[in-house]
Amino acid sequence: MGTMTINGIQVEFTDQEENVLSVIRKADFEMPTLCYRPELLIHGSCRLCVVEDKHGRTFASCSEKPRDGMVIYTNTPRLMRYRKMILELLLASHQRDCTTCIKSGECLLQATARRMGVNQIRYESERTNYPLDMSSPAIVLNPNKCVL
Incomplete structure (x- = not known):
């Protein structure tokens, strides 16, 4: 179990969450995707689920494992x-x-x-x-x- 901050809101997650995208959606934040299907292998090719961390690094949320203490933003002007x-x-x-x-x-x-x-x-x-x-x-x- 861990906690991450999404758009300033603390969200808890468990080991059941396979990726950051699933934590984002569990917290009821909207995140566009085209290529993501949980039943298929993850390859993050469409890049629409990109998020930004507190250091300005961007990454596809569907292919990143959630880690305790992560701070991410889903809808910054840069991401839009x-x-x-x-x-x-x-x-x-x-x-x-x-x-x-x-x-x-x-x-x-x-x-x-x-x-x-x-x-x-x-x-x-x-x-x-x-x-x-x-x-x-x-x-x-x-x-x-x-x-x-």
């Missing part, structure tokens, strides 16, 4: 700018056929971008088009829709 830039870059490399996509309007990437106030993309797309993977008799995988 960082997340917006990440979303713009992800959208710039995203297949932009959202109006014909089955998830249109209910996509986690779109919803997160709207919530973060990202409504224009300043970056040119450098996206590579990949062929559909139809090797399964039941599933068609479109790698162009994958986030990272």
Whole structure:
């Protein structure tokens, strides 16, 4: 068992908490994520769950173990700018056929971008088009829709 400070609030955690992200969510702080799934291996590639410690160091909260005495911040102006830039870059490399996509309007990437106030993309797309993977008799995988 340990205690960490999140946005000035003391939060207790147990050995059951696998990462800082789970402690943040247990304390009812909102934290955006795209790649995090607790049942899968953690790789922290989307970087939206980035937090800042008291020394200004940033790290992905999904891939960091909670430690007693940690002091972190989840929504500093620096982190908000960082997340917006990440979303713009992800959208710039995203297949932009959202109006014909089955998830249109209910996509986690779109919803997160709207919530973060990202409504224009300043970056040119450098996206590579990949062929559909139809090797399964039941599933068609479109790698162009994958986030990272």
